[in-house]
Amino acid sequence: MFESLPDIPRLFTALSEWGAALVYVFVVARSASSNALNPNAAIPRWRLAAAAVGGLVVLVGAQELLGRAPLSLWVPGMMTAYALVWCIIRVGTALDWRWVTHMSARAFIVAELAASLAWQVVVYSHADKPYWHPLSFGGFAAISATCLAVVYFFERRVYRQGALPVLRYADLASGVVIGISIFALSNLSFISTATPFSGRSGWEVFYIRTLVDLAGYAILFAQFERIQQSATERELASIQASLDAQHHQYLAAKEDMEQVARAHHDLKHQVEAIRAELDPGRAAASFAELESSIEQIGQQYHSGNAVLDVILTTKGRACAAAGINFTAVADGALLGSMSSMDIATLLGNVLDNAIEASRRVPDPDRRLIKLALFQRGQMTVIRVENWFDGHLNTDAGGRLTTIKQDTVRHGWGVKSIQWTARQYGGQAITQVENHWFALTVLLPSTTPKEHA
DSSP states (O other), rough: OOSSOOOOHHHHHHHHHHHHHHHHHHHHHHOOOOOOOOOSSOOOOOHHHHIIIIIIHHHHHHHHHHTSSSSHHHHHHHHHHHHHHHHHEEEHOOOOOHHHHHHHHHHHHHHHHHHHHHHHHHHHHHHTTTTTTTHHHHHHHHHHHHHHHHHHHHHHHOOOOSOOOOOOOHHHHHHHHHHHHHHHHHHHHHOOOOOOTTTHHHHHHHHHHHHHHHHHHHHHHHHHHHHHHHHHHHHHHHHHHHHHHHHHHHHHHHHHHHHHHHHHHHHHHHHHHHHHHHOOHHHHHHHHHHHHHHHTOOOOOOOHHHHHHHHHHHHHHHHHHTEEEEEEEEEEGTTTTTTTHHHHHHHHHHHHHHHHHHOSSSOGGGGGGEEEEEEEEEEEEEEEEEEEOSEEETTSSOOOEEESTTTTSSSSSSHHHHHHHHHTEEEEEEEEEEEEEEEEEEESSSSSSOOO
């Protein structure tokens, strides 16, 4: 028989905490496995197994021990339970400690909510049966699992693909304070009934705990949404700045190329005129060298797309200046329906990243960049390969990040590439093999999607 104020059995508490922790582990794991930009970002299976199996054993054992502790150790016991939830999420996701702390606060409140709601229904339906009875245990498991499944659904909707934004300390602190406040308020009646916020009867205690936990999770979830939205706004602003910079660079390069072309044309005629007047052997050799230099200056790409020609010519000159061997085979006509800004952004960022990586290669003979633009079936394929020094920065989920110290102003090139590709229904994929870094952009169409 249940007592007048029956508390949740420790086994049920452990199962709810374990399930809530795994909700966030699998939310992160699914997002990482669906990361098209870096297919290698998937979380290793050993992490998931360690979090699932090890977490269950540790939490059940810890809760059984804490259940035998005196009431004076209730607060340290809850802190221990939170720490174990933190460890499960950390092992299962390998995320930054700040995000693990924030997720653990949400997971702890979710566990309280699932356990409180399920136990309230079980007590109401099967008050005459012990908790290990199949009806009690099965009912608790079904209701708790349903609650966790609903939470998983909502978390997946908000959790963006790609790396989580850097969590500011103010957001972390507010999340932790909210979590502590909600937990304290929801369990206040179990500590003392002599407060304005405590229940006087068993059912009042159940109602208060369940409703407060529900409100607490809603508050924490809303805060998480706000953090994501703010980060998205900052990211879009940075990507737009990158788009504008690439487009302005294209316009400036186009103007410079026109001036160089005119100068090349005039100088070529002047050299021919001088050669007609002076034709000694040494002078002829000097003029031949001068003419060769002029031809090199006036060299341009003719891919079938004027915008792409400007990009290739400009980046080709940058490669020549840096001692990088740059080769390009491109059918520019495949980008005929793409806007000039998108072409400049996509190809400009791809080649800028390749050039920057090639400059760090100490061996000049290995400074190589290859570009190919071709059609395969119904797909337009842009593939850029470059040799690099083997050093890549990635976040905990295996996603590429900038190697520069200023992560606010840098690190948006790859994201803008992916963003531009998505505008045309495509995707960007990276591959690393034997010091070769390859970025492939697949575009099923060069007609932008219609947006409502």
